[in-house]
Amino acid sequence: MSLLVRYAEQSRPPVHFFLDGQPQTALSGDTLLTAILTCANRLRQTEFTGENRAGFCLMGACQDCWIQVRRGTGPVERLRACSTLLEEGMSLSTSATVPPVMTGAAS
């Protein structure tokens, strides 16, 4: 299930990434938030009640979109999904579980 719906600019080059260990495809110029929410229905789960969240303001104000990200075999970073662009091969997590190290192509 996806939350965001693409209405324009759909012929951009694809970018491959991993979401909770599964290969996924988004488009060049997508933020992490767009990439995730065009193929899933949440960005993260809250620390107290575990309820699903999917960002709120998209402009770096609410801070409800910080997720865990790994590039290749690098360390886990926490990034603000609405203001970070997706890069080829990123491994993203939508839960408290650390994004796995994914080797090999994401396509």
Next chain:
Amino acid sequence: MTAAATTSLRPVIVGAGPAGVRAAVTLAAAGLNPVLVDEAARPGGQIYRQPPAGLTRPPEALYGFEAAKARAIHTALAPYAGQIDHYTETLVWNIEHGALDLMNRDASGQPVSTVLPYDSLILATGATDRILPLPGWTRPGVYTLGGAQIALKAQGCGIGKRVVFAGTGPLLYLIAYQYAKAGATVAAVLDTAPFVNRIHALPGLLACPDTLLKGLYYTAWLSLHDVPLHSGVTLREISGPDGTVAALHWRDAKGRDRETACDGIGLGYGLRSETQLADLAGCRFAFNDLHRVWLPERDDAGRTSVAGVYVAGDGAGIAGADAAEAAGERAALALLQDRGLPVDPTRVTALDRRLARFRRFSSALWTAFPVPAGWAHDLPDSMTLCRCEEITVGTLRQTVRTDTPTELNRLKALSRIGMGRCQGRMCGVAAAEVLAHETGRPVSAIARLRPQPPIKPLPAATLPAPVSGEDTP
């Protein structure tokens, strides 16, 4: 923080929206070498926000009637490239001892913090949506109105297939129009302001007839395309199975309970100025009865109570993009005047006249689209008020009853409201209304949330393997 030694201090402008860009260009044209700092990668601010590289729709498609103005702002800095240092993707997270603390990333993507001393400062930090929550507002699929617009403008995406825009303010109609044009179904536009307010506001709105006409155009277009428009409504609850969004429940102006099926909701009650940096710079604030918020005190040119610190644009009080351009230029001219540099007196007079007109218009907008009266009255105890710390209205009410705080920062210390990652940007307006209602005091009597550096969370450099269950940025 250690102030870096520097011999030649420069004027610094925070924010590269219409206000900040005009301020920078005005200073450069007068021969100064300002530094312009913005969190975003490209100039434009909120209204003229530029999509990331790779998205190629022309300004006409992104900004409609405002395309020419957008293009002018996007290209204004280029002729002064040798004079204006534009620090992009750089957050100002603190102000202390005449210097800004900045955060950006080095070539390898690692966060770095630096110190930038200034000799004068123009704050053009803009605004974010003013939010009043309703039960269900934290569900995936509910976004701020501004967020709904950014999805479309900067990413070509909508927040759903069948969307409701709810709250109040002129952006409600503009964004509904933009969604309908993009191909989404706009299930309803639900405005909490009674229609009669717009009639009362009409004389003031005539101060800017072009803007008024554009607003009327969007509303007429929506009506012609059979988009249901309702005013004077009360928003009740968002519902759907398993925490999703399936319907918005509301009460119409005649008091009838209604329900609109939808899969996305854009919510907003006008805008709220970003004033944290003015606060940290030591500026004196005053309560503005019309906006129902605390704003930095300033004269008509943008001078604050602190010598050498100016505010301009929506960050100094909401007045819109055209006003922001004029205010940015006016603040820059004030800075020049205060340094004893020559300025064109006819330009100053013309700007002062325009700004007075914008002030009349924006006052009328607050009359047309006010915060709903009695909003805090019948909120259920179970509703989450603070989405960062998941604090409910019931917890706040309990804290007010047992510890009797009369002021917002005391309530914050007791309940953690406004202490979360957003520092009250999303819940502060609502918390103030709840505290005012529970204590029977006017909102003006309960103070404002004081910002704490860093004013936005900073990325940790590199984290060791995170502890599972930990979820703080």
